[in-house]
Amino acid sequence: MHIFGSPRQLVTLRGDMEQLNGKCAFVTGGASGIGLGIARVLVDAGLRVMIADIRKDHLETALALFESLGKSRSVVAMELDVTDREGFARAADEAYEKLGAVHVLVSNAGVGIAGPVATATFDDWDWGLDVNLGGAVNAVCTFLPRMIAQRQGGHIVTTSSLSAITPSPRNATIYATAKAALMAMTEAMRDELADHRIGVSVLLPGPFKTNIREAGRYRQPRYRSRSGYRAEEERLATREDAPEWSDPLDAGRMVLDAIRANQLYVITHGEYRGWAEVKFEGILAAYPPPKDPDRARAMGRTRTVKPA
Numbered sequence: 687m688h689i690f691g692s693p694r695q696l697v698t699l700r701g702d703m704e705q706l707n708g709k710c711a712f713v714t715g716g717a718s719g720i721g722l723g724i725a726r727v728l729v730d731a732g733l734r735v736m737i738a739d740i741r742k743d744h745l746e747t748a749l750a751l752f753e754s755l756g757k758s759r760s761v762v763a764m765e766l767d768v769t770d771r772e773g774f775a776r777a778a779d780e781a782y783e784k785l786g787a788v789h790v791l792v793s794n795a796g797v798g799i800a801g802p803v804a805t806a807t808f809d810d811w812d813w814g815l816d817v818n819l820g821g822a823v824n825a826v827c828t829f830l831p832r833m834i835a836q837r838q839g840g841h842i843v844t845t846s847s848l849s850a851i852t853p854s855p856r857n858a859t860i861y862a863t864a865k866a867a868l869m870a871m872t873e874a875m876r877d878e879l880a881d882h883r884i885g886v887s888v889l890l891p892g893p894f895k896t897n898i899r900e901a902g903r904y905r906q907p908r909y910r911s912r913s914g915y916r917a918e919e920e921r922l923a924t925r926e927d928a929p930e931w932s933d934p935l936d937a938g939r940m941v942l943d944a945i946r947a948n949q950l951y952v953i954t955h956g957e958y959r960g961w962a963e964v965k966f967e968g969i970l971a972a973y974p975p976p977k978d979p980d981r982a983r984a985m986g987r988t989r990t991v992k993p994a
C-alpha cells in the first residue's frame with residue numbers, strides 16, 4: 687500500500703461508458719464555447735443534455751442553435767451561477783426531474799481571469815477561484831452522491847487548461863492556481879470513483895475560439911467593486927481570436943472519446959508539449975536519489991506506463 691497511491695492507476699483504469707446512447711449529461715458553462723462544443727457532440731452521440739450557464743443570452747443563443755440543428759428535444763437549459771450552492775441543488779433536482787438521471791457531469795464553466803498578481807485584490811482571487819475551482823467543487827458535491835446512488839456508472843469531465851501544466855509567462859497566477867487544482871482534483875478522484883464505476887477526465891485545452899474574453903464584463907456584482915483588473919478586463923474584451931485557434935467542436939470530440947475510453951488526460955494542442963517537457967524534466971531533476979532503492983523499485987517506474 688503506497689501512501690500516495692500508484693501513478694499506474696492514473697492512466698490505465700477502464701471505464702464503464704462505452705455505450706453513451708440514451709444516457710444523460712449535465713454541462714456547466716454549456717451555452718458557449720468549449721462547453722457548447724462538448725454539449726453538441728454529446729447530443730450527436732445520443733445523449734440528452736442539460737446546459738447550465740450564468741448568461742441568459744448565451745442560453746438563448748445555444749437553444750436557438752440546437753433548434754436550428756433539429757436537436758432541441760435533446761437539450762434542456764437552466765440558468766445557474768456555479769458559485770451558488772443552493773442554485774446548484776435546484777439545478778440537480780431539475781436535471782433529475784427532466785432527464786431522469788445524470789451519467790456524465792461536465793464541470794466546464796470558467797472565466798479567463800488575467801492580470802498581474804501584484805495588483806490582484808481579494809475580489810479578483812475570490813472570483814477566479816470561486817468560479818474556476820469552486821464551481822467544480824460544487825458540481826462534485828452536488829452530483830456525485832446522486833451519481834453513486836443511481837448505480838449506473840458514469841463519468842466526470844473537468845475543464846482545466848494547459849495553464850495547469852505550464853502557466854503563461856505573465857498574468858495567469860489566479861487562473862493557473864485554479865486550473866492546476868482542478869487537474870489535481872480530477873487525478874485524485876480517479877481511483878476512488880473507479881469503485882463506483884465512475885470515470886474521470888481532465889480536459890486541458892490550448893487556445894480555442896470562444897467568448898472567454900468577455901467574462902470580466904459579466905462578473906457577479908459581489909466580485910466586482912474592488913477588482914484591480916478592470917482595465918485588463920476591458921482590454922481583453924476587445925481581443926480578437928487568432929485564426930489558428932481551434933474550434934470548440936474539436937474539444938467536444940476529444941472529450942467524447944475520452945469518456946468512452948475513460949482517458950484521464952485530454953490535451954488538445956500538441957504544440958505545447960515542449961513546455962511540459964521543460965517543466966517535468968525540472969521536477970524529475972529535483973527528486974533526490976531514493977534512500978531505499980529496493981522500495982523505489984517496488985513502487986514502480988512511471989515511465990513504462992502507457993495510456994490504456
Ligand SMILES: NC(=O)c1ccc[n+]([C@@H]2O[C@H](COP(=O)([O-])OP(=O)(O)OC[C@H]3O[C@@H](n4cnc5c(N)ncnc54)[C@H](O)[C@@H]3O)[C@@H](O)[C@H]2O)c1
Nearest residue numbers: 715718719720740741767768795796847893894896897898
Ligand atoms: N478558450 C480557451 O482558449 C480556453 C483554453 C483553456 C481552457 N479554457 C477553459 O474552457 C472553459 C470554457 O471556456 P470558453 O473558452 O469556452 O469560454 P466561454 O466564455 O465561451 O464559455 C464559458 C461559459 O461559462 C459561463 N460561465 C461563466 N461564469 C459562470 C458561472 N459563474 N456560472 C455558470 N456559468 C458561467 C459563461 O457565461 C460562458 O457561457 C473554461 O473553464 C476555460 O477556463 C478555455
